[in-house]
Amino acid sequence: MTWCEVPGWLIGNEAIANYGCRMFGGLAVTLQLVAISVSLGAAMALLLALVRLYGGKVASTLVGGYTTFFRGTPLLCQLYLVYYGAGQFRPFLTDIGLWTLFRDAFFCAAFTFTLNTAAYQAEIFRGAIQSVGRGQWEAARALGLHWRGILRHIILPQAAMVALRPLGNELVIMVKSSAVASLVTIFDLMGTTRLAFARSFDLTVYLFAAVLYLCIVEVIRRTWDVAERRLTRHLQAG
Amino acid sequence: MRRIVTIAAVAAAAMLAGAGFAQAQQKEWKEVRIGTEGAYPPWNNLNSKGQLEGFEIDFGNALCEKMKVKCTWVAQDWDGIIPALLAGKYDVIMAGMNATEERAKKVDFTAVYSRTPISFIAAKSVTSTDVSPAALKGKAIGGQGSTIHANYLEKYYKDSQIKLYPTQEEANLDLKNGRLDYILADKLALIDFIEGQGKDCCKFVADIKRDPPIHGPGVAAAVRKEDTALKAMFSKAIEESIKDGTHKKIMDKYFKVNILAD
Known part of the structure; x- marks a missing residue:
């Protein structure tokens, strides 16, 4: 017996024992998908937020349109x-050599999730940066710091404290939303669960999947508590 | 001793009463709700007006006429079609469902009303008609999730990439798009695609031999296990309609081939 069969065996459920390994495999796919898209999305979002704030009128409007679209339409629809x-655009994509990427369902899902989460995170970053008082900019400028130095050493560290909680929320939401990937043939946690249910007609597999999702979210929540304590330790008394 | 006899008598009476109650529970069916998928033409399909149509809708209505019951139709997603029957959302499933052993653990099946060929389709560029697992090694094969075809692929085509879709239409679209090399599905459900949308891209490659443990005896209506009277009613009506030509008449309206082959 391998470790992934243990939970089903422990609670004496045949369906979970039979499909436990596939479901844990699916869990790994879900984690990969979320890790890739949230981290790439974060990098993209920081750029987007800066362009939105300081990029001039045209660029700022374009970024505004982008975030409005991705925050205003369902993730499933985007996927x-x-x-x-x-x-539909296969001949064109083949010509520019991108079809091999878009042929892969995992790539399509990671691509869509990245664009989607980048829009949400950009708004989080924008709000956090704007929450840092104007006086900070003025004081830093008076000290003769270059704008890049001001951003990096003065503004972003303070913005990070404000952004931390909403970013954690976004990560949790992505973990749960990633379940839509199962609708485009990806065997993530939800996909393997649907397969297990289709074979066994045993609702317990959905309960088991729910517990697994809950565990991931709980781990994220605790990690975020630790991160917050670290980032704000200079504010804590004693 | 006397006491034991009394207890036994009471128990026997209770059991009789219970049995009587169960008999009474087998209510007389005046209205039957039939669940179907509504996304599997020409078997059952939601048309552009949002109405159900197809072979099973006509055939089901003909059965209801024979049984002198009033029938209403309910459209339900395929993945939840058995759970919704068990939950009492409707009383019968008629949705091109093959009577497999696995499903028979949860529901009872009536007499079979269709046995159809199962086929592989592929892009026109495919020249070989060999669809053995060895020949399709490493190929991307699509199917609809929670179907006998998905089970068949999982059992025999372990070395191929198997992709499962929520509906058959999505699998068809991905074959057309070139993400899939092959699709395995009910031949009749595929004819519409091959003669319509997929005319330019795709073609039939080969039929497979039915594998009884997976494919079961054929397509039948499903009822909850306790509804034995309903099952008997439907089986009788199905057998009659096959004998008196009603089945054939409706079949000829929707299919170019015999869907009740041996």
Whole structure:
């Protein structure tokens, strides 16, 4: 017996014992998908937020349109647009050598999730940066710091404290939203659970999946508590 | 001793009463709700007006006429079609469902009303008609999740990439898009695609031999296990309609081939 069969065996449920290994495999896919898209999305979001704030009128409006679109439409709709939409433009994508990427369902999902979470995170970063008082800019400028130095050493560290909690929320939301990937043939946690249910008709597998999702979210929550304590230790008394 | 006899008598009476109650529970069916998927033409399909149509809708209505019951139709997603029956959302499933052993653990099946060929389709560029697991090693094969075809692929095509879709239409679209090399599905459900949308891209490659443990005896209506009277009613009506030609008449309206082959 391998470790992934243990939970099913422990609670004496045949379906979970039979499909436990596949479901843990699915869990790994979910974690990969979320890790890739949230981290790439974060890098993209920081750039987007800076462009939105300091990039001039045209660029700022474009970024505004981007975030409005991705925050204003369902993730499933975006995923279908990318996945099946890419299929419609196959000759063009083949010509520019991108079809091999878009042929892969995992890439399509990671791509869509990155664009989606980048929009949300950009708004979080923008709000956090704006929450740092104007006086900080003025004081730093008076000290003769270059704007890049001001951003890096004065503004962003303070913005990070404000952004931390909403970013944690966004990560949790992405973990749960990533379940839509199962609708484009990806065997993530939800995909493997649906497969297990289709074979066994045993609702317990969904309960087991829910517990697994809950565990991931709980780990994130605790990690975030630690991170927050570290980032704000200079504010804590004693 | 006397006491034991009394207890036994009471118990026997209770059991009889219980049995009587169960008999009474087998209510007389005046209204039957039939669940179907509504996304599997020409079997059952939601048309552009949002109404259900297809072979099973016509055939189901003909059965209801024979049984002199009033029938209403309910559209339900395929993945939840058995759970919703068990939850009492409707009383019968008629949705191109093959009577497999696995499903028979949860529901009872009526007499079979269709046995259809199962086929592989592929892009037109495919020249070989060999669809053995060895020939399809490493190929991307699509199917609809929670179907006998998905089970068949998982059992025999372990070395291929198997991709499962929520509906057959999505799998068809991905074959057209080139993400899939092959699709395995019910031949009749595929004819519409091959003669319509997929005319330019795709073609039939080969039929497979039915594998009884997976495919079961054929397509039948499903009822909850306790509804034995309903099951008997439907089985009788199905057998009659096959005998008196009603089945054939409706079949000819929707299919170009015999869907009740041996």
